[in-house]
Amino acid sequence: MTYTNFTVETDADGITLVTWDMPEKSMNVFTQEVMDEIEQIVDATVADSAVKGVVFTSGKSSFSGGADLTMIKSMFSMLAEEKARDPQAAAQKLFDAAGRMSWLWRKVETCGKPWVSAINGTCMGGAFELALSCHGRVAASSKSVKLALPEVKVGIFPGAGGTQRVSRLANTQDALQMMTTGQTLTPQRAKAIGLVHQVVEPGELITAAKQMIKDGLKPVAPWDEKGFKVPGGGIWTPASAQLWPAAPAILRRETAGNYPAALAILKCVYEGLQLPFDLGLKVEQRYFTEILQTTEAFSMIRSLFVSMQELGKGARRPAGIPKTEFKKIGVVGAGFMGASIAYVTAAAGIPVTLIDRDQEAANKGKAVSEKLVADSIGKGRMTKEEGVKLLSLITPTPDYAALSDASLVVEAVFEDRAVKKAVIEQVEAVIPETTVFASNTSTLPITGLAENSKRPDQFIGVHFFSPVEKMMLTEVILGEQSGDRALAVALDYVAAIKKTPIVVNDTRGFYVNRCVFRYINEAYDMLIEGVPAAMIENAAKMAGMPVGPLSLNDEVAVDLSQKIMKASIADLGPNAVKPEHMALIDQMVDVFDRRGRKNGKGFYEYPAKPAKKYLWPELKTLYPQKKAEEVDVNVLKQRLLVTIALEAARTMEEGIVTDPREADVGSILGFGFAPYTGGTLSYIDGMGVKNFVALCEKLAASYGPHFKPTELLKDMAAKGETFYGRFDPYGKVREAA
Numbered sequence: 039m040t041y042t043n044f045t046v047e048t049d050a051d052g053i054t055l056v057t058w059d060m061p062e063k064s065m066n067v068f069t070q071e072v073m074d075e076i077e078q079i080v081d082a083t084v085a086d087s088a089v090k091g092v093v094f095t096s097g098k099s100s101f102s103g104g105a106d107l108t109m110i111k112s113m114f115s116m117l118a119e120e121k122a123r124d125p126q127a128a129a130q131k132l133f134d135a136a137g138r139m140s141w142l143w144r145k146v147e148t149c150g151k152p153w154v155s156a157i158n159g160t161c162m163g164g165a166f167e168l169a170l171s172c173h174g175r176v177a178a179s180s181k182s183v184k185l186a187l188p189e190v191k192v193g194i195f196p197g198a199g200g201t202q203r204v205s206r207l208a209n210t211q212d213a214l215q216m217m218t219t220g221q222t223l224t225p226q227r228a229k230a231i232g233l234v235h236q237v238v239e240p241g242e243l244i245t246a247a248k249q250m251i252k253d254g255l256k257p258v259a260p261w262d263e264k265g266f267k268v269p270g271g272g273i274w275t276p277a278s279a280q281l282w283p284a285a286p287a288i289l290r291r292e293t294a295g296n297y298p299a300a301l302a303i304l305k306c307v308y309e310g311l312q313l314p315f316d317l318g319l320k321v322e323q324r325y326f327t328e329i330l331q332t333t334e335a336f337s338m339i340r341s342l343f344v345s346m347q348e349l350g351k352g353a354r355r356p357a358g359i360p361k362t363e364f365k366k367i368g369v370v371g372a373g374f375m376g377a378s379i380a381y382v383t384a385a386a387g388i389p390v391t392l393i394d395r396d397q398e399a400a401n402k403g404k405a406v407s408e409k410l411v412a413d414s415i416g417k418g419r420m421t422k423e424e425g426v427k428l429l430s431l432i433t434p435t436p437d438y439a440a441l442s443d444a445s446l447v448v449e450a451v452f453e454d455r456a457v458k459k460a461v462i463e464q465v466e467a468v469i470p471e472t473t474v475f476a477s478n479t480s481t482l483p484i485t486g487l488a489e490n491s492k493r494p495d496q497f498i499g500v501h502f503f504s505p506v507e508k509m510m511l512t513e514v515i516l517g518e519q520s521g522d523r524a525l526a527v528a529l530d531y532v533a534a535i536k537k538t539p540i541v542v543n544d545t546r547g548f549y550v551n552r553c554v555f556r557y558i559n560e561a562y563d564m565l566i567e568g569v570p571a572a573m574i575e576n577a578a579k580m581a582g583m584p585v586g587p588l589s590l591n592d593e594v595a596v597d598l599s600q601k602i603m604k605a606s607i608a609d610l611g612p613n614a615v616k617p618e619h620m621a622l623i624d625q626m627v628d629v630f631d632r633r634g635r636k637n638g639k640g641f642y643e644y645p646a647k648p649a650k651k652y653l654w655p656e657l658k659t660l661y662p663q664k665k666a667e668e669v670d671v672n673v674l675k676q677r678l679l680v681t682i683a684l685e686a687a688r689t690m691e692e693g694i695v696t697d698p699r700e701a702d703v704g705s706i707l708g709f710g711f712a713p714y715t716g717g718t719l720s721y722i723d724g725m726g727v728k729n730f731v732a733l734c735e736k737l738a739a740s741y742g743p744h745f746k747p748t749e750l751l752k753d754m755a756a757k758g759e760t761f762y763g764r765f766d767p768y769g770k771v772r773e774a775a
């Protein structure tokens with residue numbers, strides 16, 4: 039029998055090697071066809087008396103990334119269509135679909151012949167669950183082998199037996215920790231907690247897996263043996279009496295109750311461990327069906343899985359332009375941003391010429407990479423050879439002539455129009471016609487900067503976020519005259535350095551900073567109303583934001599806010615900034631010299647480590663304080679999220695952002711907008727535009743006209759539309775088809 043996605047060979051010892059290698063895919067993923075073929079392989083190997091056991095491995099460098107996004111997408115559209123017709127039947131259908139993988143893995147586990155998974159590379163989600171259902175697990179001892187059940191990060195949980203098997207193999211605390219955080223395990227760690235039997239040299243993987251079968255591996259899972267005991271003794275033990283009452287409280291502290299899937303993991307394990315295995319699987323299937331129907335799961339899968347992959351693969355790249363092979367990138371300005379841009383470029387294997395005003399300044403920029411490399415080697419994340427190679431790719435120099443063969447030049451000099459103008463002219467004097475010029479400006483409109491260029495169609499914005507080596511997002515900004523080729527080259531560059539791009543039209547603050555400043559401004563309003571600062575910061579965390587607005591302002595620098603506010607007033611007139619906000623920030627900077635983390639004094643105090651930062655106690659004295667009981671924390675949460683989402687809606691209305699996927703992904707990767715919502719526009723779609731408009735009106739009545747819903751929102755509410763319906767990102771693809 040031949041298969042599309044697998045090769046199956048049985049050796050002289052009767053051991054069948056199943057190698058998963060999907061044609062025309064860089065990674066193995068689960069599709070309906072793959073699952074059908076696995077089922078056929080189980081049936082065929084059971085029926086063939088010559089087969090003694092099965093080793094299951096991958097023919098690709100990774101094992102498998104888990105489920106295919108098209109399969110998940112089709113599950114959601116099936117649910118939506120069925121629900122409209124017959125909600126009861128829809129739930130049943132979803133229940134069956136949700137259980138398909140779970141019961142197939144159970145079939146592997148109970149087929150009567152030993153299966154061993156030979157894990158040669160990254161093994162995630164459903165693939166790790168398949169491995170867990172095998173009777174033996176051998177993993178290669180390699181940095182590229184990463185094991186995880188990361189489902190919770192996209193709003194679901196390991197629903198193909200993961201919650202039942204992990205909690206019967208590892209102790210409960212490790213099991214809960216691993217699944218509720220979606221953390222990645224090394225093979226060594228997986229072995230230490232009982233999830234893998236052997237870790238061997240990569241070259242010995244298949245031999246070791248076969249040897250397990252030859253050594254008489256029993257084709258029975260531990261929980262199918264009589265007298266099986268859960269590690270640590272299960273639920274009714276003194277240790278569990280300590281663990282279980284605390285577990286939901288710890289989860290609540292970490293997630294503020296915003297992630298139903300994380301709580302479902304606790305329920306599955308707690309209930310499942312008190313039941314026979316098959317019943318445990320059924321409990322898991324029920325919770326999984328329930329979680330799949332939550333707005334959180336739908337929105338998170340769409341933004342954090344589907345859209346993120348689509349944007350990463352160049353969903354917005356203009357067609358018909360050949361992919362750019364980067365022979366060299368020029369970075370001009372080796373300061374805070376430029377130095378790190380050089381690092382991420384070299385880390386992607388691309389040679390970089392790093393230019394500053396003199397050799398010393400350029401060398402200082404390269405020294406940042408030297409430190410990052412030394413840290414990575416120290417932490418075992420990079421070998422010495424990799425570090426030497428990376429550093430050899432960065433050439434610091436003050437000589438612009440070295441840019442003559444660069445495919446792209448990224449400018450990161452001072453945020454000053456005159457300095458940028460001089461640099462644009464100096465660079466264009468040496469680069470060939472085809473080289474694209476990208477500015478990393480954060481506040482100057484690209485169209486205005488492009489006026490200094492002789493070929494504005496080759497001029498574009500590539501806006502990085504700090505810290506560059508950690509932040510996954512890059513905003514690509516189109517000036518009025520930026521051409522398709524410039525966009526294609528910019529997107530190829532962002533893909534090469536493994537970041538996710540969003541494409542944004544030119545505007546003050548672009549997309550991310552426009553939203554971020556709304557968030558910070560709302561906190562200023564709250565402070566001025568006398569809301570205790572700690573309540574503001576806590577409400578933000580409870581709303582799902584990773585960093586409170588005052589803490590964020592300290593990171594950005596309070597004096598930078600002051601500079602931006604003054605520039606806005608100068609450019610747009612006195613109404614551009616609320617006078618109370620300007621007064622607050624002038625006082626912070628000019629009277630108290632509180633500039634943020636960088637001078638150790640901002641909305642927070644920064645004592646010497648290891649002491650933790652704490653809110654500046656004098657904040658209380660700036661405005662008459664409300665008592666905590668006078669403030670409704672739920673309203674604070676709403677205000678912080680709504681003001682950001684409303685700004686995102688405005689950027690769509692103005693045509694700054696044109697694709698809802700970009701608004702959503704940009705908001706999560708750019709400033710951590712409450713990930714459980716799926717992003718700014720999914721937050722609005724998730725509650726319904728009509729409800730959002732009503733909420734805006736309510737907030738506007740109490741907290742100011744900046745909450746007034748826009749014309750677009752009112753129109754959408756009247757028509758019952760969603761952002762993903764009105765600005766359908768797939769419309770163009772469908773039209774083309």
Ligand code: NAD
Pocket residue numbers: 370371372373374375376393394395399449450451452453454457460461478479480481501502503504
């Ligand atoms: P920085 O002051 O740390 O670095 C600027 C560098 O440019 C300095 O090393 C300076 O010597 C060099 N420089 C100045 N004039 C030059 C010239 N004529 N030729 C060559 N080099 C020259 O500034 P930064 O924070 O890295 O910001 C750089 C750019 O990045 C700005 O446009 C800023 O708006 C933007 N940006 C900054 C951040 C941030 O968080 N700091 C984030 C996104 C974008």
